[in-house]
Amino acid sequence: MTRPLRIFLAEDNPGDVELVRESLREHHIEHTLSVARDGREAKRFIQGIEEDASCPDLFLLDLNLPKADGYELMDLLRAHPLCANKPVIVVTSSDAKKDRDRAAQMGAARYFRKSSELIEFLQLGLLIRELAEENGLPVGA
């Protein structure tokens, strides 16, 4: 079991995409990252998952995406035969309670607020590692 962790990221902000990569590097997580840059692209990606071997182990979803928001994506995942039980981390700049509540209610495993402090943002890597270990997923060294 030494394959890299397969991660899917729906994120329109390239700056945040790079920060997610940085956090994975920071915490030495071996991974492959698929990125969708808007809601529609993400939908297409999810709908295109046909076999378990290509299905991501973990979904990182921004809530506020162009064309379709993160909640729609969660709905889609929950209805997908292969992805229904895959852990989801909501990665968002929103600190609103209603977003936290809704994410939890829709079955998101974690809620990560994008920080403006680098050190805090990089904690996302730690969160991913924890979650992967909880779910018996490969996270590398």
Added chain:
Amino acid sequence: MKESADSVERDSVVLLHAPVGRDAKLLHDLFHRARIHSQVCLTVEELCREMGHGVGAVFITEEALDAESVHRLATVLQEQGTWSDLPLVVLTVGGEPSEASRKRLARLEPLGDLTLLERPLRSDTIVSAARTALRARAKQYEVRRRDAELQLVTDNVPVLISYIDRAQVYRRVNQTYTRWFGLRPEQLVGRTIKSVVGEPHYTAAQPFIARALDGEHVSFESQLWDKDGKLRDVAVSYAPDRSADGDVRGLVSLVQDITERNNNERALRDSERQFRSLADTIPNLAWMAAADGHIFWYNRRWYEYTGRTPEEMAGWGWQSVHDPQVLPEVLDRWRESIATGKPFEMVFPLRGSDGVFRPFLTRIVPVRDSSGTVARWFGTNTDIDEQKRIEDALRQANRNLEEFAYVASHDLQEPLRMVNVYSQLLLKRIGPETNPQLQQYADYIRTGIRRIEELIRDLLTYSRVTHANGDSVAGYADLGSALRQALIRVDARVQENQAEVSFDPLPTVSGDEGQLSHVFQNLLSNALKYRKREETPRIHITAERRDGEWVVSVRDNGIGFEPEQAERIFGLFKRLHRDEEYPGTGLGLAICKHIVERYRGRIWAESQPGAGSTFFVSLPGAPCD
């Protein structure tokens, strides 16, 4: 009091004047045995002096009545009041009196109640004569007393009261005449009406005087000059005075000054006329109702708007221009106001002449008379159709603005986050060790961003005061609980400053607990921030009831500020200090003001530089407290 007691005693004293022989002594002893008070006067001078002090009867021997004595006695008797008819008993010598003696007695006859007793006398005759005399005298004194009482009463009535005889001559006047005409009663009594009141008034009064002397009760209004030459309005009434056989002997005249009353009535009529013409020019509908709610007057605008006639509208006819759906509530509340005398305020639709209902703000206030009873109601209906539209538009504009502020500040935070996080990443990549200044630059970036972030956060809070909470302004907040929440949030800073915070029990008020907690948090933060370096910060929170409101105060012992800044500090972005002295956005107190005013409260501050500050928040109490 003493005087009257004395005079009562004097009233039953018999004065004896019998200068020759033992008569005086004998009579005195005789009266003493019969328990009649008597006093012997040795000279006629003494007798006259004693008579002047009051006397029940005088016994005098004929031989004492020489010409000189009779003259003196007559003088004293003439000076008596009209009520007095002093019993005078003359003890004559037996046999026919001399001519001189008869003359002298005849002189006294009309001046007193003269009785002649011929000597020698039987003691029981004398005693009986004395008793009869004293009884008659007592009656005279009684009459005098009653007369004095009557005079006292009439003198103190602010009405001209007089008795006028058939010849239209004043027989008696009260003291009020003196005040009116400037003449004493004795200067008036005996004069004719015409000569006292003057020609014009007499001409007006004359027919009524004639009717009164014919036996009729009459009253009329006229005018009468007073002593200052002012022509005053008077109400006059005459009552005939009939003798036992029905003849009219004279009349009682009552004249009352009604100038002031007339002036008041005139002023009232004038002001009512002015009021009505004013009420006809205002753009509001206006009307007046009697105390029972019966409407007796509408202004012109009412008829113009409703297109109805006065006949249709009178009384309770106004119901026909009301919306039948709303009318029952209007009636209920109007009837309640009529029953309780409380003002009425309500918005309800009224149908215009074009058939369209428009909302009117209706206010009705009671007009009370001097005794506090509702005399009438005054109502206005103000067309708020236009006002309502403007208010709605304003509310919408405000909502849009807040929405904009909310979204804008939210969207501002994202790029800032990028700037901040990437400046840090940049530094991490390059490594601060390559150039020590890089760390400093990064710190400047970070400080700048922190500041913008704070600003955005406060702006968000400010816009959220109305934005996030919708219209939940109807709730109640336990201020004690709001304060505890705020204390938890500032706890770290309280510890760090080693501050002492104390508070009294706080009430429940109208408002939102979360938002009012935010107010406390801001005020506590300020108290901690603007502390004196060398002194332990002390903060005390208390509340007191003032004019139906709760006034909460937060007092500190901090650096304070100039009193003239007390208003300015609540303005948006208004700051008293440079950022490096005391950092801040200048929004904290503006947010507090915004929140407090949302709950119809007020916020203000009192301070002196170096003497600490007290912030006050007044809020309407919850109805249950």
